[in-house]
Amino acid sequence: MFVTLTAPSFGAVHVRREKNGRVLPCHARRNAVTCPHGRVMSCTAKHGPTEDRLGEPLCPDCYDYTGSVLFNAVSPELWRRFTEALRRRFARVSGLTLKELRDQLTISFAKVAEYQRRGVVHFHAVIRLDGPTGPTSTPPPWATADALAQAVQHAVGAVTVTAANHTLRWGAQLDIRQITMTGDLTEQAVAAYIAKYATKAAECVGTLDRRIHNLEELGLYRLREHARRLIAECLRLGAVEGLADLRLAQWAHMLGFRGHFSTKSRRYSTTLGALRAAREEHMRTEQITTGRLALFEEDTVLVVAHWEYAGQGLSAGDQILAAALTGTRLPDVSGGTR
Numbered sequence: 001m002f003v004t005l006t007a008p009s010f011g012a013v014h015v016r017r018e019k020n021g022r023v024l025p026c027h028a029r030r031n032a033v034t035c036p037h038g039r040v041m042s043c044t045a046k047h048g049p050t051e052d053r054l055g056e057p058l059c060p061d062c063y064d065y066t067g068s069v070l071f072n073a074v075s076p077e078l079w080r081r082f083t084e085a086l087r088r089r090f091a092r093v094s095g096l097t098l099k100e101l102r103d104q105l106t107i108s109f110a111k112v113a114e115y116q117r118r119g120v121v122h123f124h125a126v127i128r129l130d131g132p133t134g135p136t137s138t139p140p141p142w143a144t145a146d147a148l149a150q151a152v153q154h155a156v157g158a159v160t161v162t163a164a165n166h167t168l169r170w171g172a173q174l175d176i177r178q179i180t181m182t183g184d185l186t187e188q189a190v191a192a193y194i195a196k197y198a199t200k201a202a203e204c205v206g207t208l209d210r211r212i213h214n215l216e217e218l219g220l221y222r223l224r225e226h227a228r229r230l231i232a233e234c235l236r237l238g239a240v241e242g243l244a245d246l247r248l249a250q251w252a253h254m255l256g257f258r259g260h261f262s263t264k265s266r267r268y269s270t271t272l273g274a275l276r277a278a279r280e281e282h283m284r285t286e287q288i289t290t291g292r293l294a295l296f297e298e299d300t301v302l303v304v305a306h307w308e309y310a311g312q313g314l315s316a317g318d319q320i321l322a323a324a325l326t327g328t329r330l331p332d333v334s335g336g337t338r
């Protein structure tokens, strides 16, 4: 199954909506209410696909910035609970204990996190059913695609995570599609889809690709207001007692999300242009954060704007540039996938 788990709403944002190839008004409301800050909660614009306003709140003062960054911060835990709930549900409907289930069925997951323009992550996941020993064995006949879809539906609604008196859960929007070898959603289509989303990173929100340590430093960057407020909220919550585990200040530049996108960042490669831009930005960061090497810290997800399949292996020029950039000897990558 190819499953998309979404974040809930944290307030109305500008969106581009299309129906039958026509662009619809963003938030057309006949009797639109005026919010406590005096803003009319309506927008009749037909937004273009690259407009800066997309994903930004109709009223930033009404927008739940706390909920938004907390959702990102707990989403890896929410995901973990979802996978557990799914296994439990499968066991329960088939009248088995969890252990008995494991003896008959393996449920495996591959996922990618995608930033929405409003600054929250969605998860796209491939969920696969196999027999007890994995892909080499067949799942029992009762473990059908329908049974999986129903269990997913149940598990998504069943899990929550509480942080700072906020109860975070998945959004109501849930997309479940079956992957087939021949139909609309083939394995190849899913692979292409995931590759596309793996590259649509936080910068589509207009945030930064390096750590921000305090509000003063945040003030040095020219950012759109929405991204600035999301980062500022991470810094604020990062200092709240009881939230230390979420390491929100450390991951403020990722708007609170600290998971990996789908695998180790180093597995992703990049284009020459992106490398050059990264090097320039790194130089700039160095001047601000005396001696800290922000871009290539161990856990950092390398954020690139455009990513495309360029072929196998690295060219000599790429290798020299990459070595200069990281200051390390490269592992043998010949035959690897760029």
Ligand SMILES: [Zn+2]
Pocket: 013, 014, 015, 026, 027, 043, 044, 045, 047
């Ligand atoms: Zn709008």
Ligand SMILES: [Zn+2]
Pocket: 035, 036, 037, 038, 039, 059, 060, 061, 062
């Ligand atoms: Zn308001």
